[in-house]
Amino acid sequence: MACSSLTSLPRACGEGVVGGLEKLYMIAFQDLAPVSGSTEVYSVSTDGIVNEVGLQSGKTFVEVGLLKSTAGLKEALTKNNQTGTSFLTQTFTLVLSNITTTNRTWVESVMDQPVAVLVKSRTGKFFVAGLNGQFELSALESGTGTAEGDLMGYSLTFSGIDTKLVPQVDDTIITDIIASE
Numbered sequence: 642m643a644c645s646s647l648t649s650l651p652r653a654c655g656e657g658v659v660g661g662l663e664k665l666y667m668i669a670f671q672d673l674a675p676v677s678g679s680t681e682v683y684s685v686s687t688d689g690i691v692n693e694v695g696l697q698s699g700k701t702f703v704e705v706g707l708l709k710s711t712a713g714l715k716e717a718l719t720k721n722n723q724t725g726t727s728f729l730t731q732t733f734t735l736v737l738s739n740i741t742t743t744n745r746t747w748v749e750s751v752m753d754q755p756v757a758v759l760v761k762s763r764t765g766k767f768f769v770a771g772l773n774g775q776f777e778l779s780a781l782e783s784g785t786g787t788a789e790g791d792l793m794g795y796s797l798t799f800s801g802i803d804t805k806l807v808p809q810v811d812d813t814i815i816t817d818i819i820a821s822e
Contacts, residue, residue: 659763662712665735666702666819670755670774673697683772691769691810694818701820702759705747711736714760714770716807728802731770733758737795740783748795751778756799759810759819767810776801 673682674695684693712735720727737744756778757771770776780798785791 660713661710661763662707662714662760663763663765664761665705665707665712666759667705667751668696668700668702668757668759669750670757670771670776671697672700673757673772681772683769685808686811689808691772691808692814694769694772694810694814696818702757702818703820705735708736708738712760714758714768714807716770728804729806731776731801731803731807733760733770733776733799735797735799736792737797738792739794740785744795748781748783748797751797751799752781753778755801758799767812767815768807769810770803770807771799771801773801773803775803 670682674697675682676684676693676695682695683691686692712733714731714733716729716731718727718729737748755771755774755776757769757776759767759769761767776799778797779800781795783795785793
């Protein structure tokens, strides 16, 4: 593949940006389905925004409640010039407060299968990771804490690899792919 020319990138003026997440939705990868005319479970527009996600009949992304400032999605590039390989490691962290039967059942449901995560950032934009089937729970800690202010609950880390950056999702498809509230 030939390299492309760079495009200009003007600095946004007067725009404040706030990090963090407002909403989290997840789905088991097995509940996704190829979009029409493709073997992929999603399609993107010419500008790289996800404009369709295929779902098995009756399945949707389900909301997972978030504690304030305890969840985040990030990615890091690994590139080896000697072998010509490069990939992105994508990581999503999440904290669930309290050790309950409901929380334990949910954690067990995500332990041994790939998932996809759909997040709404505090900027109002949606992003999705795991549409390639490579995103799984990679670390889990739980405990009661030792002091009054300690976490009693679960800390989860999901991770996966991809050759593409985490894509933005077209706002107009969100109501079609999430469970109604």
